[in-house]
Amino acid sequence: MSTTPQATPRRATITDVAREAGTGKTSISRYLNGEMSALSSELRARIEAAIARLDYQPNQMARGLKRGRNRLIGMLLADLTNPYSVEVLQGVEAACHALGLMPLICHAANEVEMERRYLQLLTTYRVEGVIVNALGVREETLRPVGGGGIPAVLVDRLVEGLVADMVGLDNRAAAELGTRHLLDQGFDEIWFVVQPFEQVSSRQLREVAFRDAMRAQAAAHGTKRKAIARGHTLVLNLADPAEVERSLAELDRTLDAVGSVGVIGHAGEPNQAARVALFAANAPVALCLALHLKARYGADWQARVALLSIDDPDWAELAGITTIRQPTYEIGYRAVEFLHERIEGVQTTARDCLLPGELIVRASTSR
Amino acid sequence: MSTTPQATPRRATITDVAREAGTGKTSISRYLNGEMSALSSELRARIEAAIARLDYQPNQMARGLKRGRNRLIGMLLADLTNPYSVEVLQGVEAACHALGLMPLICHAANEVEMERRYLQLLTTYRVEGVIVNALGVREETLRPVGGGGIPAVLVDRLVEGLVADMVGLDNRAAAELGTRHLLDQGFDEIWFVVQPFEQVSSRQLREVAFRDAMRAQAAAHGTKRKAIARGHTLVLNLADPAEVERSLAELDRTLDAVGSVGVIGHAGEPNQAARVALFAANAPVALCLALHLKARYGADWQARVALLSIDDPDWAELAGITTIRQPTYEIGYRAVEFLHERIEGVQTTARDCLLPGELIVRASTSR
DNA sequence: CTGTTAGCGCGTTCAG
């Protein structure tokens, strides 16, 4: 029970092993680096034994210092609270594992200052590269990476003036996919709800694609659709409760104006009243909307308004909302692969890897 | 646009700075370590300038090598997919920040082999300590930490034969709190649903506390309650879909037997049929249950069975289920504080820090 | 106050 917590007994060094094996450090080093061809099998056996006996483990820091590379890469995440981040992380970890890299995970928690500090810290630890899911698009703080600095690859969003590989969702296609789905389902009042997007390229792209898709529909109208569906963009600043309040109030006015929508599912008979749908730009927005609607219209809120979201959080199935799932795991995996290539010296111009989203239709948007 | 991605121009070293400032390395080192009292203001100014001009950043690896401490600690997480982990992580990060530590976050993704590898890796990077949210309770793989090895503090669960500080929820109190609440609300059929618990101490404690609370209620019966509530424990092995299927089927049989429970909310009139409640030992279990019930009984499943869960994931409010929220942030924070003390050489016997959970009552369990 | 001299643990020539 009462094990004496004695001070760590100083780990064995390569010198200790050499002495124990009755040889020089060089041979040990060679053994560690797999240069077996340069060791007599007899010596090798002695080394093996010595290592086991001393429970020796090479000091990565020291090796890194010497050879100039420590197999460390930084993974800078804007917000771990977003399931998206965690999922991407899984891919990153798998890839690192496969490539012999060690990811230093840093969580900026939506604070620019944190991001700056972590980047500085990573630099200080001489990571060989960084994968960054930046907070914003115009960050001076990211100057030390990419371009002339340390290799970097961007995830999900671009950063102005920072030339680097980037991998993420094909936002344009995804937003189109979602919009078309809602249109096909006959919704004629569609609100695209998104966090402030001037600062985040992926949000910008989604918003633009939404508007474009709505416009295209309007242009093609008359061919098969009877009425032109109306599209709106609503900004929801999740960082500011007061603003959220105001935005939601605006939304409520529209919903109230539309009045009591007939119960959906009436033998396929299309409703006379406008059918309204909300298109959330990501999961946090979707959650905020769902919570609000539930509070306002009760458990039955989905009968009144449909909800579709980019991102497919675990509660989506429970709430029965339609989603566009991002290939998060692959995004993370590819990011590491790109970075690894850069670290190995690949010099091609900055690459973009846009992966497709997958529409998952649930009760919320189907009759 | 086409910035030439030139190879990293080799960072400046302390020697470069010394030359640039026309002085010796020692003075630079002193400057870096804040020993300002030992530097003439003139020299200090020159150093400052040189550092700025060269954009010098001290190499943490090299420092660590020399002084024997690198300010790195390991954070080993069993499952980042569990919101609990992410929340604890926030506390850990905040504390590290405050104490000048850098956490290396490692995600075992529920695989013992991963856990082993990461532990080995951390050791290899000479972290000064580790915070471990272990996969299981009887892991040989954790031998290198705690006791004679590197300082460690456990989070949420104990590990057999590993003497170390531990911080987590007061499981006994939390399970009692939940059970009493359900009893007070008049439920007479309560199922405690938990993942396989032989391997995880926190699950064990919760399950035992649940049974104890049910037994206590039975003993005290006759004083104020009319009927003795019945308690059951159901094991849900989320890692094995087939087993999950079987367990849920067992649950279904009970629910079906209880038959169509009268609609709750009938003017406070207690129902004649048994009222059944599910007590999920953690969020993943709760989600699994909720998904199943919804699939089986439709969107209105909560009218048929109540759900209470330890952990308070973001979707709990949306689903309207009652929860017991863990003080996750503080758990993480305290863990780092403990570890820091150990690193600084504190030698007291292993400490336990049990923090209380908070009951959050929602529609699911209130009439 | 300041510079010199040794290493920290390891990899790497370069001669045996």
Add this chain to the structure above:
DNA sequence: CTGAACGCGCTAACAG
């Protein structure tokens, strides 16, 4: 095949 010697970037005595 093997080992001695040097240096990575930095800190810590030890003198001036």
